[in-house]
Amino acid sequence: MLIELSGPERKEQADRLANKMAELFADRPEIRIARPQKMGEIRASGAGPFATPEDIARAVAEHGGCSLTDIKVGDIRTMGRGKRSAWVRCSLEAATKVAKIGRLRDRWFHFNVELLDARPLQCFKCLEKGHVQAKCPSGNTDRSKCCYRCGTEGHEARTCTAPAHCTLCHAAGRPASHRMGGLACKAPKNGGKRTKGGNAQAPPP
Structure with a gap:
């Protein structure tokens, strides 16, 4: 259930309402109270x-x-x-x-x-832009565990020391010797069309 408040004091009112509801349902772990905001x-x-x-x-x-x-x-x-x-x-x-x-x-x-500029929609399953995970058209493609730097699985980009390799540009047949989403990344947006390629591919040796 979503409750939307309006008026100049809507932020403070929403905070008070969320806090009060959290108190009322403190003994009901199946009920989650959230305070969504931009x-x-x-x-x-x-x-x-x-x-x-x-x-x-x-x-x-x-x-x-x-x-x-x-x-x-x-x-x-x-x-x-x-x-x-x-x-x-x-x-x-x-x-x-x-x-x-x-x-x-x-x-x-x-x-x-x-x-910073607002980020475009990005799917956390296939990592392509232009759609969200709930509407992902990529079928069995799953890059959710891929490193954003080298494209392989098992670690995060912040600890990665491997050469940069963009799995999205690789799948699209474009130059891929760069970090995914970086300035050099030219991966096409996928708003509903399936791109070629299957699961994440490791960089060439």
Whole structure:
């Protein structure tokens, strides 16, 4: 059941309603209360060497006016020239607000905030864009366990050291010596047509 509220105070009202319903059904584990909202993604960069994902989340919550429980921060990675950067997902309202501020401060460090473009629809089964898993037209093709960097199974892209190989471009007969979804990726969108190729293929030796 979906309950939709309207009006200028709908966010606060929805929060109160969700909290109250969670209390009423606390002894009913089969009932799940969720507070859906539009989400946005930002990039936090330039944080000091001792900053943690928890520090970034706290600053976003404070300046964005949202709850810490609504924020997800990825691993902080060191990019070119030693610059540290992290991906952050929070409510679209909070993401837009902190992006307008541009530079946030949390105790002893500052970091810059950039609003990222909304991601296109992507199927988590075949990994192609243009549709979702519930409407996947790819048949037996299942790339859900594939590494986004090399295309093989058994590990994640963040720990991968293998040469880049895009399984989507490989299946489409295009140059594939790049990371899936990267700037060089030219994989076609699949809005309902089946692409050639079966399950994920490993990069050539």
